[in-house]
Amino acid sequence: MARKIVVTSGKGGVGKTTVAAFLSAQLARRGQRVILCDADFGLNNVDVVTGVENLVTYDVVDAIEGRCRAKQALVRHPDFANLYILTSSHSAPERYVSPQSLRLVIDALAPQFDFVFIDCPAGIDDGFHRAVACAEEAIVVTTPHVSAIRDADKVITLLKSYEFENVSVVVNKLRGDLLVAGESLSPPEISELLKSRLLGVLPEEYGIFGGELSDIHPAFKMLAGNLLSGKRKLYDVTKKYSGVLGGIRRFLKKSL
Numbered sequence: 001m002a003r004k005i006v007v008t009s010g011k012g013g014v015g016k017t018t019v020a021a022f023l024s025a026q027l028a029r030r031g032q033r034v035i036l037c038d039a040d041f042g043l044n045n046v047d048v049v050t051g052v053e054n055l056v057t058y059d060v061v062d063a064i065e066g067r068c069r070a071k072q073a074l075v076r077h078p079d080f081a082n083l084y085i086l087t088s089s090h091s092a093p094e095r096y097v098s099p100q101s102l103r104l105v106i107d108a109l110a111p112q113f114d115f116v117f118i119d120c121p122a123g124i125d126d127g128f129h130r131a132v133a134c135a136e137e138a139i140v141v142t143t144p145h146v147s148a149i150r151d152a153d154k155v156i157t158l159l160k161s162y163e164f165e166n167v168s169v170v171v172n173k174l175r176g177d178l179l180v181a182g183e184s185l186s187p188p189e190i191s192e193l194l195k196s197r198l199l200g201v202l203p204e205e206y207g208i209f210g211g212e213l214s215d216i217h218p219a220f221k222m223l224a225g226n227l228l229s230g231k232r233k234l235y236d237v238t239k240k241y242s243g244v245l246g247g248i249r250r251f252l253k254k255s256l
């Protein structure tokens, strides 16, 4: 039976979809059977981020409304054999999807998989509750910015009523140069502010996480390892910025 994990944040643009997609790819590469479900019915983009937008025949709304079986709505990723994408609302963008109906589709598929990641929309209204209602665990994504941390805190409070087995935090878009310069909140500080355990940290690296889906980044390897083992190894985002070479990198980044 799959672990059903919602990836949420409150605030938009912090990296929920990126984290859900790259983590899914990472686990699939390790032989885990993974479903990545797009539960963002407004600004759905999991198909684009994973590069399967031209391979979609059926989406989750087709499965909910009986135009196909749940399994037929899964899009197999061409590069990651164990990764299946459940896309949202290509067929009926305006259709209302109830939490129960989405949950039924996910529960029908879960026994044959190891992980189901549910990519949550931004905000804390209906879309949030619909996504969360399908899960048993949560990953809350934040950045080191105060506004994102505040939203993450609200979300963590809301999640309490769901009595999840496991709620952990991923700090995304961390900047090693700012951390070394003391200009960014550190992972332990963020963990303390949110009174939650960190599952992992990810550096801000444009070009890598904005590009093609891959499983090569060491920070994602660590994150996937933590999720599988229950350990909490944190990727060191400052490594690149310490020592003489690091000083030069910091200087260059500042003058950009």
Ligand SMILES: Nc1ncnc2c1ncn2[C@@H]1O[C@H](COP(=O)(O)OP(=O)(O)O)[C@@H](O)[C@H]1O
Pocket: 009, 011, 012, 013, 014, 015, 016, 017, 018, 019, 122, 172, 173, 174, 202, 203, 204, 205, 206, 207, 209, 210, 211
């Ligand atoms: N660690 C990162 N480094 C650089 N860019 C990132 C990182 N994580 C996400 N992004 C970029 O930030 C933007 C928002 O990410 P996305 O995953 O769509 O956020 P959300 O799903 O929370 O709205 C995207 O353009 C994505 O490529």
Ligand SMILES: [Mg+2]
Pocket: 016, 017, 018, 040, 119, 120, 121
């Ligand atoms: Mg998103």
